[in-house]
Amino acid sequence: MTRPVPEQIVAALNVLAESLARWCEEGRDGRLEQHETAVLERVRAVLPTLLEAVVVVATSELAPRVRAGRSTCPGCGRKVRPHQERPRQVLTQCGAVTLERPWYTCARCHHGWSVVETTLGVGSRQRASAGLLAWLARLGATTDYREAAELLAELTGLAVGPETIRRECLRVGTAIRVAEAAAIQQTQRTREAAEPLDRAPGLLVLEADGANILFTDGWHEIKIGMVAGWDGERLVAPSYVAAREPATNFGPRLAAEAARRGALEVERYEGSVTRRGLAILRPALILADGAAWIWNLADEYVDQRIEVSDFYHAAEHLAAVATACFPDPTVATAWLDARKGDLLTQGPLPVLAAFDRLMPPTPKAADIRRVERAYFANRIDRMDYPSLRLDGLPIGSGAIESAADHVVQRRMKRAGMRWSDAGGDAILALRARLRSRRPLAA
Secondary structure, eight states, X not given: OXXXXXXXXXXXXXXXXXXXXXXXXXXXXXXXXXXXHHHHHHHHHHHHHHHHHHHHHHOGGGSTTTXXXXXXXXXXXXXXXXXXXXXXXXXXXXXXXXXXXXXXXXXXXXXEEOHHHHTSOOOTTOOBOHHHHHHHHHHHHHSOHHHHHHHHHHHHOOOOOHHHHHHHHHHHHHHHHHHHHHHHXXXXXXXXXXXXXXXXXXXXXXXXXXXXXXXXXXXXXXXEEEEEEEOSSSEEEEEEEEESSOHHHHHHHHHHHHHHTTTTOXXXXXXXXXXXXXXXXXXXXXXXXOOXXXXXXXXXXXXXXXXXXXXXXXXXXXXXXXXXXXXXXXXXXXXXXXHHXXXXXXXXXXXXXXXXHOOOSSHHHHHHHHHHHHHHHTTGGXXXXXXXXXXXXXXXXXXXXXXXXXXXXXXXXXXXXXXXHHXXXXXXXXXXXXXXXXXXXX
């Protein structure tokens, strides 16, 4: 190095070096895991001192020759001298650090501050660093709060209570919801993405589904939306939104996320030769299990679209007919396999014809046939599976059904869990961000 190492940093490193040297004698010929544990313990023990040294050296206003100088009041701009030294303890990713810093109080506007609040960016009532708070939110969004606290202690040696993690998850999740509400309003108003564009590659694919979660006042449906790209073989770069709200509110939420992923990009203009004419937006494929609210959302928010009913849900409807109309399981299986083959290779019309040829053995079976025939008759345009397969497009909504599990249920549907409105909404916001691989900070 061309510059000397600051003595505060050297002192902290010397403490670590001496501690490690002592261990080399104490733990001679020990097992690898013993050395591993010993080194981690000693490094963790010195990390707070090392961080304190780095902060002092790297912060101009903590330098000895500057500490007694004047500082500009953040409230009124007046130059003020410090009137005392005050310690400030902050829990960080490196452990608890204590900073002795000059404290200023403006006589004009009575504003009090120090370099910790201004330069270091730690709020006056903030007890943990932004880095540690990000860890708490991520852990609390991943597993229950008690286990999150145990994992943090085991992996880092930091002791933070489950209630602290819960409060941080509530704070961050609520902040995300506030930011999302602003983005939704802006997207609705401007018809443009409200956040930096994160374009989904290939064909844009939108899927939606629901999952039931237990709240303090009973079971409620959580609506889940996914926006991804289709590269010709598989879904890529999925992102998610999830909320407990009616379809009229969830539609704009999913639309705002789709806009962020490139749904409002103009593909071309049609119309007048002398003027740009009508803007044609990027096409999208809407893949769902058939719930009416999903198709209503697609009709309202996606102009150029391909609508596809999930093939595997359709197969379940065929199975219901086979079971009702054929008491013999072997015959029922043969009929079901034939109809699934028809649906894949020829579409829904041969299936409807097969329904018409059936002779239901009971009135109940006849009623099932009638209901399921209507299911297929109402979705003919969304079941053109032969053409979709030839074009290399997806026909199954397994991705969004999987999302109901890994985005929502793995965290929120555990034994004994009941969610408050605020707590459940915060975790839904965090889970959607986490599984979308987006920063948890709003």
